[in-house]
Amino acid sequence: MPHPYVLLSAAVSLDGFLDDTGPERLLLSGPADFDRVDEVRASSDAILIGAGTIRADNPRLLVNSAERRAARVAAGRPEYPLKVTVSGSGDLDPDAQFWHTGGEKVVYTTDKGAERATHTLRGLDVDVVPTGAELDWRVVLEHLHDARGVRRLMVEGGGRVHTQLMTQGLADELQLAVAPLFVGEPDAPRLFGPGGYPPGRMRLVETRPVGDVVLIRYVPTAPGEGALAAAADRHWLGVACELAALCPPSATAFSVGAVVVAADGTELARGHSREGGDPVVHAEEAALAKIDPADPRLRSATVYSSLEPCARRASRPAPCARLILDAGVRRVVTAWREPDTFVTEADGNGLLVAAGADVVVLPEFEERAVAPNRHLLAAG
Ligand SMILES: NC(=O)C1=CN([C@@H]2O[C@H](COP(=O)(O)OP(=O)(O)OC[C@H]3O[C@@H](n4cnc5c(N)ncnc54)[C@H](OP(=O)(O)O)[C@@H]3O)[C@@H](O)[C@H]2O)C=CC1
Numbered sequence: 001m002p003h004p005y006v007l008l009s010a011a012v013s014l015d016g017f018l019d020d021t022g023p024e025r026l027l028l029s030g031p032a033d034f035d036r037v038d039e040v041r042a043s044s045d046a047i048l049i050g051a052g053t054i055r056a057d058n059p060r061l062l063v064n065s066a067e068r069r070a071a072r073v074a075a076g077r078p079e080y081p082l083k084v085t086v087s088g089s090g091d092l093d094p095d096a097q098f099w100h101t102g103g104e105k106v107v108y109t110t111d112k113g114a115e116r117a118t119h120t121l122r123g124l125d126v127d128v129v130p131t132g133a134e135l136d137w138r139v140v141l142e143h144l145h146d147a148r149g150v151r152r153l154m155v156e157g158g159g160r161v162h163t164q165l166m167t168q169g170l171a172d173e174l175q176l177a178v179a180p181l182f183v184g185e186p187d188a189p190r191l192f193g194p195g196g197y198p199p200g201r202m203r204l205v206e207t208r209p210v211g212d213v214v215l216i217r218y219v220p221t222a223p224g225e226g227a228l229a230a231a232a233d234r235h236w237l238g239v240a241c242e243l244a245a246l247c248p249p250s251a252t253a254f255s256v257g258a259v260v261v262a263a264d265g266t267e268l269a270r271g272h273s274r275e276g277g278d279p280v281v282h283a284e285e286a287a288l289a290k291i292d293p294a295d296p297r298l299r300s301a302t303v304y305s306s307l308e309p310c311a312r313r314a315s316r317p318a319p320c321a322r323l324i325l326d327a328g329v330r331r332v333v334t335a336w337r338e339p340d341t342f343v344t345e346a347d348g349n350g351l352l353v354a355a356g357a358d359v360v361v362l363p364e365f366e367e368r369a370v371a372p373n374r375h376l377l378a379a380g
């Protein structure tokens, strides 16, 4: 199911803290960085914080710049982004500024928490949405996307919320403002707590001085595990779809892109249909051919392919689903099920699943995967 693009935003001290233990909110950002944060807010459809941050900071979460608000309205968007919080307990102070300022409000909570929040927040214009016995982040993100039309979600903490979104592989980007000061208190809240984080190194996309703080932007690279899609899976499938556009045109074969990525997010190889002057080579085949078959990383790697790997083919002895299995790969992420244009009822995904592989289909990428193949579908 589609999710919004999830951007985690935080300011941290040099020793990795989000705040100190004093009663006042610690200002880590300077004026220039608060203005940058305002800009990110203005570019977002919704801003999410945990109930802990409402209790600690009593924030308003507004877009402070009148120009930015006017630009939102001129673009047909609400003046303020939707304000979202999560709470397990439903113990939310109805007098908190969160409820009385800015855009529409929604609370995601547990079934029990919903009973309490509905009672405590009665009379306020707040949508209380239970996600089950436990708070389920995937349900939260799907609901924000489907029911509230949120495409870009800014998450402004606190530490517990950031930790869960990062460990569950649900963050598309981390925007970190590193402030030139120390907190030094062992009980102060940390940005990230202990947990099972995605392995490997994230990809640096930007560094920028903003006043005396440094903005660092990282994106995750490690594929998800099993049948669940992680944010990095969306990134890599997007790369596969871009590769499909590089294929030499053909009236008799699909244009497909593929990337093979190790469990730690290292790209092992990429390929596209008909590359290198070979008129029949498939994308997955081309990518796998570039990797040493003895590479131990293949067993825990993920193959991203814009089109479902082929199940039968005339041009080569083995179809791509078989090549993937023979390479030892047991996870495939794809955008588009193969239509009957050239082979009827090709079920490469079924072949992979029958052999014990996990196959994740992300239909929100189908349009991009189809784009370089439209002429084939019109003809078929
Ligand atoms: N420097 C910065 O950029 C920022 C700093 N901060 C600081 O962070 C601190 C607050 O962080 P923290 O205490 O971690 O609070 P959070 O804002 O992360 O909120 C945690 C609360 O959210 C709810 N929650 C989160 N995940 C779940 C879940 N899986 N199931 C059920 N409930 C869940 C719970 O609410 P409930 O208790 O109701 O069940 C939990 O107590 C403050 O000191 C604040 O100043 C905050 C944001 C940004």
Ligand SMILES: Nc1c(N[C@@H]2O[C@H](COP(=O)(O)O)[C@@H](O)[C@H]2O)[nH]c(=O)[nH]c1=O
Binding pocket: 010, 011, 025, 026, 027, 028, 029, 034, 037, 049, 053, 054, 057, 058, 059, 060, 061, 062, 156, 157, 177
């Ligand atoms: N302290 C701190 C941040 N704190 C974040 O800002 C929120 C309050 O925003 P507002 O309602 O506009 O005052 C607060 O709840 C928390 O999410 N953010 C930052 O970029 N830098 C900082 O130093």
